[in-house]
Amino acid sequence: MGGYFSDIFYGSKSLLIGMGITFREFFKPTVTVQYPYQTLKMSARFRGHIELIADKEGKPKCVVCGMCERACPSGCITLGSISIEIEVDGKIKKKKVLSKYDLDFTKCSLCGQCVENCNFGALEFSKEYNLASTRKEDFHFNLLKRLEERNT
């Protein structure tokens, strides 16, 4: 019989403790981010898709060495280059310039090998995460064009 009443007593007590906890939570501020209206700032180590880094003139820092293309385990990077002739100290020199940097993001596994392998610091992870589309063509990024868009 003693167990009966102590069960009721301790049961009710624990229920009241539970209600006390929810009562306190009720008056605390909300922690939800109202997503489409508010967005979180991505942390520095967030890995989005890759993006070209521009030099001071707004041109890509890339020298078209092709290390990223070779390092990519998924083969989702395609580089293209053209040779242009520039004058350095009165002599005419040939130089390779990036003409195409296509990223097929549908295959990318975000391993980051391309960024690791870049010896010229020409690649970075973007902080873009709002990537949703109904067409897979939307995930074939032309990074050169994206760089120009960022510059303007």
Next chain:
Amino acid sequence: MSLTLLNVIVAVVIAIAFAAVNAAYLVWAERRGAARIQRRPGPNINGPFGLLQPPLDGIKLMTKQLMIPGGADKILFMVAPVLAMAPAIMSFVTIPFSEGIAAHNMELGVLVIFAFASMGAMAILFAGWGSRNKYSVMASVRAVSQNVSYEIPMLITAITVVMTTGSMDLKEISMAQSGGFWHWNIFPSLQSPLMPISFIIFFICSLAETNRAPFDLGEAESELVAGFHTEYGSMGFGLFFMGEYANIVIGASLTTILFLGGWDCPFGMFPGVWWFLLKIYLLIATFIWIRWTFPRTTIYGLLNLSWKILIPISLFNLLLTAGLLKVF
């Protein structure tokens, strides 16, 4: 009070409107309250503080197609939601909101409300049986066994109050408690020293009678899809919900009248309908608070609570009160 046709129509319209507005905005309050407890904002897009959410939900429910599953018992299936809603609205007729505001005062008001409340179990049974869905049948059988076992302690505590007051008239019961909070039935008196416990028992039973968490075994989502209203869409579901929230209001009103002095002010000033509304909404807020605090009980825990704890204690209380009424 003469019961003319006009009186009846006005009373019914007001009762339905009151029930519908309460149902709609209690859903809103429930969602906002739940959200606050879980530290979310809750519905806040439609209108200021999401206040336009209930009417929009209503429009959505009304525009949906009414589906009747194949093999269902059509008549029972259609009758059940109406039967869930109608008794709840009928009960509003007897509830006195204040001395002058009562649709129709009956001498047996307590009995009438309990009679209508017991019809809710029938609606649940019809819904479960009529939808020809095994989850619905299981849920309705659970809900009925729960309703039956919780009606007993509820009635016994109500009888205790009726005995101390000497009347079954809801108006007289609340009039007998007027003049400050120390006259309320919740406070122990010489005749019935266990009144606070009666109040708690009555409150628990009214929680269980409305099939709400932690006693929502009739619609245990994690086990039984959506319980007895699994097969109901559109306004059939809407009527079940309105019935549930109307029952909550009825339960809170009954608790207020029986234990908290009805429309009486705790300090003996300005008695009126506002005190009644304040008390019932405080009780409803507690209902919501409890729902979002506790997890669902098991069916054994539920029935054990009723048969092993609530019924013995309320019976003891009844006997004690009966004895002390004879003595004093």
